Structure formats: structure tokens, C-alpha cells
């Protein structure tokens with residue numbers, strides 16, 4: 001009645017966000033028999049499950065437009081354009097930051113298409129809960145769905161879980177948050193309808209409305225300055241609802257989700273009362289899940305430092321590029337930015353993706369080995385595509401007991417259209 005409960009693959013990717021999908025496609029393109037395991041009913045991670053629709057990190061701040069992520073990331077952008085309408089990078093005239101907006105439904109479909117075309121075996125609704133280790137190798141993972149447990153063995157694994165679940169289950173070294181154990185804020189994204197297309201979206205109007213609400217005694221409002229975006233559909237995305245949360249702990253997450261929903265209704269109330277044109281605004285959706293920016297970081301063979309990022313460092317074993325400035329979110333406070341030198345990019349070395357103490361375990365996305373400042377840049381989704389792609393290729397090229405040479409990984413990434 002049920003599918004086979006014991007599976008064997010060349011490469012298994014845990015987590016199907018931006019990093020995981022790129023890793024799986026990259027590995028499959030090398031010729032590896034590849035499985036991707038995702039606990040949600042769709043791929044995309046925060047880009048779909050928390051409605052983070054603005055993709056940062058595909059382009060640096062430099063002018064003219066400088067693309068810093070190619071390969072699977074570029075295929076994703078092409079797939080979005082093929083679904084239509086054509087995606088257009090948007091530059092913020094004040095900051096110079098360049099983003100790409102992708103509605104969650106389009107992202108889900110585009111990622112399905114990328115995975116299927118590459119021949120990756122997808123497994124949704126499936127959570128990884130255990131890992132078997134022999135010596136310095138992960139040999140098998142344990143997963144659970146409603147039918148029970150299943151096990152998957154493989155030659156190499158990529159941890160793209162966003163929370164470093166696989167590395168932790170395998171006994172690898174991780175750090176929670178920064179050196180003091182502090183993490184960036186969690187945020188619940190609000191999608192708002194009922195606002196005419198010609199209503200101007202000026203950020204200061206929202207700040208004034210929130211301040212008026214606070215003066216009137218509403219104490220369930222956190223941030224005064226947040227991000228507000230108009231989608232092609234005419235809907236508004238608003239990122240104001242911050243929570244201090246431990247994204248690993250169900251009790252903390254439950255309290256934060258419920259408090260965030262209360263905040264969202266308070267924000268809607270003050271926008272309706274005080275922002276011109278928002279009188280009939282209504283909440284289309286929150287989340288679905290509270291967005292978690294940060295929990296664990298893997299300890300790799302090299303820890304990318306804030307100084308590397310800000311100075312635009314170059315590495316001989318570079319396998320990915322980061323082009324987004326450092327962006328730090330403390331709960332309730334406006335985002336703080338620090339520029340990369342020359343508004344260009346920095347290199348991410350293969351060693352930051354190699355999990356310390358393991359010969360066949362790689363990490364990708366927001367958990368790569370970096371300090372708190374470097375994380376604040378490397379965490380964005382464009383960069384997650386780049387580190388994921390590199391980790392997937394490295395995993396597919398790992399022999400049974402050794403890491404591939406960085407030159408080999410770089411050559412294959414170039415063959416697959418990556419920018420390294």
C-alpha cells in the first residue's frame with residue numbers, strides 16, 4: 001500500500017528552500033541520482049512558506065546592473081519569466097539595492113519545474129528526524145511521514161534545512177545565533193488587499209500611522225519602520241510584525257505565531273484608520289508561517305567573516321558570490337545596512353560549505369559557516385541559490401572518503417553556468 005520505506009541515492013538534500021532546490025538540481029546535473037526531502041507541501045522555503053517575495057542577492061548594488069548569481073539561480077529567474085510575465089530586476093533609487101519580485105505561487109511552480117526537468121526525485125510532506133554516522137561519514141537519514149518512518153542511504157548529503165537539522169542530528173558542530181546566542185528578529189509578512197492601484201505607497205505614511213496608534217494606547221505594535229511593497233496583482237506586502245523567537249522550539253514558536261497574528265490585526269487597524277487609501281484594506285493572508293531569519297550556523301572548515309564580506313574578499317576556492325549588503329534586523333527596530341566595498345561582491349569559499357569533521361556532508365543557504373555579520377549578507381535567497389548550487393555539485397563529486405578538489409567543483413559550476 002505504501003511506497004518503499006528504504007531508499008538509496010547518490011546524493012540526498014535535506015530542505016527544499018532556495019538553497020536546497022539549487023543543490024538538488026546542481027547534483028542531478030552532474031549525473032547523481034538525487035533525492036530532495038522537504039517537510040512542507042511545496043518547495044521554496046521562506047520564499048513561499050513565509051511569503052518573502054523579494055529575492056535579494058542575484059544582483060550587486062553596482063551600476064550598471066551586475067548579476068552575481070548564475071547557474072540554477074539564473075534558471076529559476078528564467079523559469080519565472082517563462083511562466084510570465086517576464087521578471088524585471090527592481091533597483092531602489094535611494095539604497096541602490098536590486099531585487100526581483102516573485103509571487104509565491106509562481107515560485108512554487110517554477111521550482112517544481114526546475115526539479116522535475118533535472119530528474120531530481122522530490123519528496124514533500126517528509127521530515128528528516130535522524131542521521132546515522134560511521135566514522136566521518138553520514139551514511140543514512142531517517143525521515144517521517146504519516147505512514148511512519150523511512151530511511152534513505154546515500155554517498156553524500158547536503159544540509160539545506162535552514163536550521164542545520166541534519167548537521168545537528170549527525171553530531172556536527174553548530175552555533176546558535178551570534179557569539180552571545182542572539183538571533184535576528186522573526187517577522188510575520190502581511191498580505192493586504194482592498195487598496196486601489198493609484199494609492200501611493202510612501203513608507204513615512206505607515207510610520208506616522210503606527211505612531212498615532214501607539215499614542216492612542218495600542219501596545220500590540222512593534223516596528224515603526226518596515227518594508228512595504230506593491231505586488232503586480234495590486235496587493236500590498238507589509239513587513240512590520242517582528243517577534244523575538246527561538247525558531248527551534250515549538251513552545252517559543254507557538255507563542256510568537258499567536259502574538260504575531262495579534263500584531264497583524266493591530267497593524268491593519270492603524271493602517272485602515274490613518275493611511276490614506278487604506279480605509280477598506282483587508283488582510284488576505286499572514287505567513288503562512290512566521291519568517292525565521294536565524295537559528296543555527298554550521299561550523300565549517302572556514303568561517304566567513306564580516307570583514308571578508310565588507311572588503312569584497314576573493315578566495316582561490318571560491319564557489320559562490322554574495323552581492324547583498326549586510327542587513328541586520330533587531331526585533332522592533334529598523335533594518336541596519338553595511339555596504340560591500342565598491343558595491344560589488346565577495347567570494348564564498350568551498351571550505352565554508354564543508355561541514356567540519358565530515359567527508360560527505362555539505363551545508364548551504366542561511367546556515368553556511370559564517371559569523372553574525374557575514375550571515376547578515378549571505379542569508380538572502382539569491383546567495384542561497386549560489387551556495388546551494390555549489391554544495392550540490394560538491395556533494396555529487398565527493399568520492400566515498402574525500403572532498404572534491406575546489407578546482408573540480410569550480411569547473412563543473414562554470415559548465416553549469418554559475419558565476420564563480
Ligand SMILES: Cc1cc2nc3c(=O)[nH]c(=O)nc-3n(C[C@H](O)[C@H](O)[C@H](O)COP(=O)(O)OP(=O)(O)OC[C@H]3O[C@@H](n4cnc5c(N)ncnc54)[C@H](O)[C@@H]3O)c2cc1C
Pocket residue numbers: 014015016017018019020037038039040043044045046047049050052054055056057126127128129160161162163165166186187188189290291292293364365366367379380381382384
Ligand atoms: C521575514 C523575513 C524576511 C526576509 N526578507 C528577505 C528578502 O527580502 N530577500 C531575501 O532574499 N531574503 C530575505 N530573507 C532571508 C531569506 O528568506 C532566507 O535566508 C532564505 O530563505 C534562506 O534560504 P534557505 O534555503 O537556506 O532556507 P529556507 O528558505 O529556510 O528553507 C529551508 C527549508 O528546509 C525545510 N526543512 C527544515 N528542516 C527540515 C527537516 N528536518 N526535514 C525536511 N525539511 C526541512 C524547511 O521546511 C524549508 O523549506 C528574509 C527572511 C525572513 C524570515
